């Protein structure tokens with residue numbers, strides 16, 4: 001059974017312009033060489049594999065989503081929602097011309113196919129009885145520098161100026177998503193990846209180039225502007241989501257505040273019911289400006305919290321020298337297609 005959500009087909013057949021290049025989103029698995037025997041990442045909604053676009057030799061990450069690939073027994077509704085969310089966000093970004101923000105993973109295209117195409121190349125099913133299901137493929141730039149969670153686990157707390165750079169970059173990424181009407185709803189260190197690069201005292205990460213990934217919880221803001229439904233990860237989810245009274249893009253700002261807290265403290269998750277003391281529990285070396293910034297980001301009252309765009313004007317982020325423009329995979333992908 002082939003299922004395509006929304007007007008995905010239209011999006012996939014519409015080539016778009018990026019600079020002077022015509023970029024054609026991929027449409028079938030045959031366009032790629034993929035090693036399905038060893039995933040580069042596993043998540044709640046699917047497995048991710050490294051691949052190569054045969055025509056251009058571009059390295060890509062391919063996220064596969066299907067009920068047949070989920071280990072969780074009760075994962076049916078979750079993977080259905082994940083596929084729908086990821087498809088709608090990819091579609092929105094592609095229809096928008098696919099113009100990537102340097103702090104959001106670059107999406108190239110998505111399509112669905114028969115699962116047998118992949119099992120023949122080594123893809124392992126968790127539920128053999130679902131072998132006739134379709135599988136959904138989401139093709140993105142390949143990010144090989146590990147996640148922010150990996151870096152926190154390996155290196156512990158960051159210096160304030162490193163956390164400051166990363167927060168600014170992530171805030172810029174979030175502001176660009178919100179501008180497109182996309183709310184991420186699962187901002188956390190595990191959903192921030194880096195390209196393989198050097199240049200920081202905190203391991204080999206590019207402080208200016210963190211990328212938000214994973215749109216399986218993301219939604220498009222509806223016309224009435226209010227979102228409902230529980231989503232996110234414990235320790236990072238905004239209180240208004242848990243209160244189930246309707247919420248908006250500022251839920252991502254709260255989560256980014258929790259990510260900042262993790263960066264400044266070494267990645268220990270703030271306990272859901274103990275957020276009130278989060279700022280006071282920071283290491284004593286953390287500046288008053290950083291404390292006040294974090295305080296505003298994790299305000300339990302979303303009305304008092306800045307939007308991602310407004311947070312960029314807060315004194316702590318304004319203290320940074322302006323960042324050099326980031327270059328890398330985005331330019332590479334967009335010019336070769």
Ligand SMILES: Nc1ncnc2c1ncn2[C@@H]1O[C@H](COP(=O)(O)OP(=O)(O)O)[C@@H](O)[C@H]1O
Nearest residue numbers: 041042043044045046048061141142143214216
């Ligand atoms: N573009 C990418 N490049 C490299 N690895 C990736 C990429 N996207 C995802 N991954 C890896 O796959 C894992 C799961 O992907 P993610 O999109 O977060 O799925 P889930 O919705 O299941 O959490 C990530 O934690 C990461 O390790």
Ligand SMILES: [Mg+2]
Nearest residue numbers: 043190191214
């Ligand atoms: Mg994830």
